[in-house]
Amino acid sequence: MLRQLLLLGLVPPLLAGCAGTPVVKALHNPLYRAENHTSTITVRATEPRDGIAEIRINAVVGELTACPTGVFSFPSLIPCRTSAMSVGAVCNFANVKTEVSCSLPIAITPRRLVTYSATARSGRNITSSAPAITYAGGAPLTQATVRLPFATITQPWETARPIIWRTDTPSLATDRGDKIDWGLVPDADMPTYRAFTDDLQPMVLALFYTDTNSFSQWTRFWRGLFNVWAGPAGADGEGCSRSFGGAASTVSAVFDGTQILHRNDFRDCASISLGGGSGTVQTNLGDATWVMLHEAGHFLFGLGDEYDGGGNASISTPKNVFPTKAACESASTSNSLPIAQCQQIGSTGTWRNDDGLATTMEDRTLTSDWRTLAGRAMSTRISRCASGACY
Numbered sequence: 001m002l003r004q005l006l007l008l009g010l011v012p013p014l015l016a017g018c019a020g021t022p023v024v025k026a027l028h029n030p031l032y033r034a035e036n037h038t039s040t041i042t043v044r045a046t047e048p049r050d051g052i053a054e055i056r057i058n059a060v061v062g063e064l065t066a067c068p069t070g071v072f073s074f075p076s077l078i079p080c081r082t083s084a085m086s087v088g089a090v091c092n093f094a095n096v097k098t099e100v101s102c103s104l105p106i107a108i109t110p111r112r113l114v115t116y117s118a119t120a121r122s123g124r125n126i127t128s129s130a131p132a133i134t135y136a137g138g139a140p141l142t143q144a145t146v147r148l149p150f151a152t153i154t155q156p157w158e159t160a161r162p163i164i165w166r167t168d169t170p171s172l173a174t175d176r177g178d179k180i181d182w183g184l185v186p187d188a189d190m191p192t193y194r195a196f197t198d199d200l201q202p203m204v205l206a207l208f209y210t211d212t213n214s215f216s217q218w219t220r221f222w223r224g225l226f227n228v229w230a231g232p233a234g235a236d237g238e239g240c241s242r243s244f245g246g247a248a249s250t251v252s253a254v255f256d257g258t259q260i261l262h263r264n265d266f267r268d269c270a271s272i273s274l275g276g277g278s279g280t281v282q283t284n285l286g287d288a289t290w291v292m293l294h295e296a297g298h299f300l301f302g303l304g305d306e307y308d309g310g311g312n313a314s315i316s317t318p319k320n321v322f323p324t325k326a327a328c329e330s331a332s333t334s335n336s337l338p339i340a341q342c343q344q345i346g347s348t349g350t351w352r353n354d355d356g357l358a359t360t361m362e363d364r365t366l367t368s369d370w371r372t373l374a375g376r377a378m379s380t381r382i383s384r385c386a387s388g389a390c391y
């Protein structure tokens with residue numbers, strides 16, 4: 001019940017941890033890389049009253065495959081795992097009351113799929129766990145087997161590559177309906193695939209973990225609702241046109257929205273969508289992570305631009321942009337917002353509820369957040385995820 005209330009945002013986050021219960025956080029680094037490398041899973045735990053006595057990391061490492069298929073059915077785009085092996089680490093501490101950490105290095109060779117979870121135990125034997133995360137590493141799957149009635153053939157095939165896939169169990173048997181699957185793919189202008197994975201790392205880290213500005217507060221608080229995926233090359237963005245070719249096209253079909261990461265200087269843009277949309281983000285901007293989230297406001301959450309010169313239309317619930325003042329006032333009343341805040345967006349003839357503070361669909365500043373009707377629309381999405389169907 002507490003979890004449900006937390007998901008609905010009805011309980012302040014401080015109540016989530018009880019006195020004496022360890023707070024435990026786990027993340028791997030680098031988040032995703034297609035070359036062989038050493039991946040380090042680091043778990044940090046704190047419990048200031050009784051101290052931390054132990055951190056345990058359990059990981060399952062195996063080969064990433066397309067799932068076994070029946071006759072005439074295609075291989076899967078969400079990966080499966082074979083040849084799974086368990087590895088782990090246990091770190092013991094003398095009931096240390098400040099933050100302690102424990103690491104597990106994993107050698108990443110081609111087509112690795114790793115699931116890890118972690119548990120911390122306090123000096124008073126109270127344990128708590130970090131939820132399981134699955135991620136891929138190493139060169140991807142490039143072909144898969146298709147069984148036909150009288151033959152078995154291999155054909156070119158790629159799966160989505162999880163960067164942060166919130167799996168409840170090592171079996172990967174997780175319903176993704178209660179998660180927002182955010183796909184990232186390289187633009188044709190990325191010099192290499194490695195450049196793409198290097199560029200996504202600080203953006204994903206900031207957006208969900210490390211940034212301290214108000215624009216990212218929402219994604220940091222609700223990060224448990226997001227799966228983040230990498231897809232193969234084949235996409236190309238330029239201005240407001242976006243194309244998806246080859247494996248980038250097939251793989252993107254399993255994402256709730258796909259963002260093309262580019263380095264060339266062109267203005268970012270996105271579809272206004274609720275499922276299956278796409279957008280771009282220029283990774284070498286000083287505020288690239290803010291732009292990443294603003295564009296996601298369009299292609300993952302159906303929000304419109306609240307500034308003059310943008311895409312002033314919305315399909316979110318409630319909408320955040322309206323064709324008439326009356327429609328803005330009606331939605332404002334329904335959502336307990338002052339109708340006096342309904343303002344025209346420049347001279348566009350479209351309207352939004354504006355409380356005068358920086359809002360992420362209007363104001364390009366790190367101090368923005370989701371406000372007024374855009375904030376209500378984000379809460380609607382969370383409620384839908386909590387009921388098992390984000391989209």
Ligand SMILES: [Zn+2]
Pocket residue numbers: 294295298304305310311
């Ligand atoms: Zn926009």
